[in-house]
Amino acid sequence: MGALAVIALVGRLVVMFSLLFAVPLAFAMHEHDDAEDAFVLSAAITLAAGLAMSLATRRFRRELLPRDGFLLVTLVWLLLPVFGALPLRLAIPGLSITDAYFEAASAFTATGATALSGLDALPLSVNVWRCFMTFVGGLGIVVLAVAILPILGVGGSQLFKAETAGPMKDQKLTPRIADTARAIWVSYGLLSLACLWSYHAAGMSWVDAFLHMCSTVSLGGFSRYDASFGHWNSPAIEAVAMFFMMLSGVNLVLYFVSWRARSLLPLLRNAEAQAFVGAVLGTILLIAGYLTVDGAYADFGEALRHTAFHVVSVATTSGFTTLDYAQWPLFAPLLMILLGCFATCAGSTGGGIKMVRMLLLLKQSRRELIRILHPSAVTPVVLGGVAVSERVMHSVIAYMMMYGASLVGLTMLLLFSGLDAVTAFTAVLACVNNIGPGLGEVGPAVNYGSLTDFQTWVCTFAMLLGRLELLTVLVLFTPSFWRR
Numbered sequence: 001m002g003a004l005a006v007i008a009l010v011g012r013l014v015v016m017f018s019l020l021f022a023v024p025l026a027f028a029m030h031e032h033d034d035a036e037d038a039f040v041l042s043a044a045i046t047l048a049a050g051l052a053m054s055l056a057t058r059r060f061r062r063e064l065l066p067r068d069g070f071l072l073v074t075l076v077w078l079l080l081p082v083f084g085a086l087p088l089r090l091a092i093p094g095l096s097i098t099d100a101y102f103e104a105a106s107a108f109t110a111t112g113a114t115a116l117s118g119l120d121a122l123p124l125s126v127n128v129w130r131c132f133m134t135f136v137g138g139l140g141i142v143v144l145a146v147a148i149l150p151i152l153g154v155g156g157s158q159l160f161k162a163e164t165a166g167p168m169k170d171q172k173l174t175p176r177i178a179d180t181a182r183a184i185w186v187s188y189g190l191l192s193l194a195c196l197w198s199y200h201a202a203g204m205s206w207v208d209a210f211l212h213m214c215s216t217v218s219l220g221g222f223s224r225y226d227a228s229f230g231h232w233n234s235p236a237i238e239a240v241a242m243f244f245m246m247l248s249g250v251n252l253v254l255y256f257v258s259w260r261a262r263s264l265l266p267l268l269r270n271a272e273a274q275a276f277v278g279a280v281l282g283t284i285l286l287i288a289g290y291l292t293v294d295g296a297y298a299d300f301g302e303a304l305r306h307t308a309f310h311v312v313s314v315a316t317t318s319g320f321t322t323l324d325y326a327q328w329p330l331f332a333p334l335l336m337i338l339l340g341c342f343a344t345c346a347g348s349t350g351g352g353i354k355m356v357r358m359l360l361l362l363k364q365s366r367r368e369l370i371r372i373l374h375p376s377a378v379t380p381v382v383l384g385g386v387a388v389s390e391r392v393m394h395s396v397i398a399y400m401m402m403y404g405a406s407l408v409g410l411t412m413l414l415l416f417s418g419l420d421a422v423t424a425f426t427a428v429l430a431c432v433n434n435i436g437p438g439l440g441e442v443g444p445a446v447n448y449g450s451l452t453d454f455q456t457w458v459c460t461f462a463m464l465l466g467r468l469e470l471l472t473v474l475v476l477f478t479p480s481f482w483r484r
Helices: 002-031 036-056 066-091 097-108 124-139 141-148 150-163 177-202 206-217 235-248 252-261 271-294 300-315 331-340 355-373 390-416 421-432 453-467 471-477
Strands: none
Touching: 002 036, 002 066, 002 124, 036 066, 036 124, 066 097, 066 124, 066 453, 066 471, 097 124, 097 453, 124 177, 124 206, 177 206, 177 235, 177 252, 206 235, 235 300, 271 300, 271 331, 271 355, 300 331, 331 421, 355 390, 390 421, 390 453, 390 471, 421 453, 453 471
């Protein structure tokens, strides 16, 4: 019965999702491109499937139980890429089912890994759809559903906690979880409008500004050009991109809190945001200096420009590029990818383990060192002036154990399939942390299109696992989850 109640809500979300095809369809009709029929057919199939699921299970609708949220979120993130892949499969000749699903999953998880080449030659509406999916998936269509579907009621909090990132998910901005979700979406929307206008002011056309706004504020990293931001070679456009990638890498909740307090102090004093900015700036200076000394660039200014853009892009898990940074000495791109594993803040649209977990782990390590010297000392973990509960610390440690095991297991699968070590390891890091480009065969100058179907499905699973923060998915594999 519980599963049928979940399917009933999935059906309603699929019906909502079918309405999103109106955006690329409008572009297709305006441009009279070849993808118009593909979007009409995809919208019809998606709507029919959603209605069928909803009507077949309408007798089982009820409020969500705690475990239902995890099942619903996982089903939504597995199923929506199926429908998102339909127009890609129909509009792009020769695109396999595997690559179409990979592309859609990459968009919804805001990973930015692509299996497509020749983006410049694709119909505009197809590129609009790719980028628009990152916009919707960046913050989470499930959070949107909590904001606008009153049927979820109190049970919506289970959905919200299963979807949102970070270890401290019980904190609320407002008494009702739906109001909290709406507040976050308002912050996301205002940030998007500012990004759109800024890109146009810096020299992009309105269409390009819209597409790249979608994949900037979502930290998704998709572009309509194979050269990504190298298409413009514009310091002004790169500066706008860096500014909004950094803003999007900060907890969106802080913008709402700052607006409500009519002060920037909640944002400026946040320990996680301070660590995020400090880590990014420190890495930029380190790599720029390293590349200058190494001779990769003739002067520090040129090294700083290219380093700053790519460090911000990878650290925020966006994945935009202006050049092939895989040609730099291995230390530089590998350090950027490792930074992308943890730099962004919880509550942002970025991927990775989140800076707050890294801070808590460092504080926990320090506490254990103090306990070695002073076994009787009481040393609580404190973050932002507040003591962190042992329950949260246990959750962080369990998450990190699962994270490490997932990286090892998925890397071994790719090695077993025949990939070289650099490609396998960085592909898993890039997908689990939703960064996008890796190194080797999946580096910034190439894409995931060269992978076999098996390798592509492993990377697809890694993206979904990382986007839902591992435990949301892995809990479904425990026998106790399915017991009454």
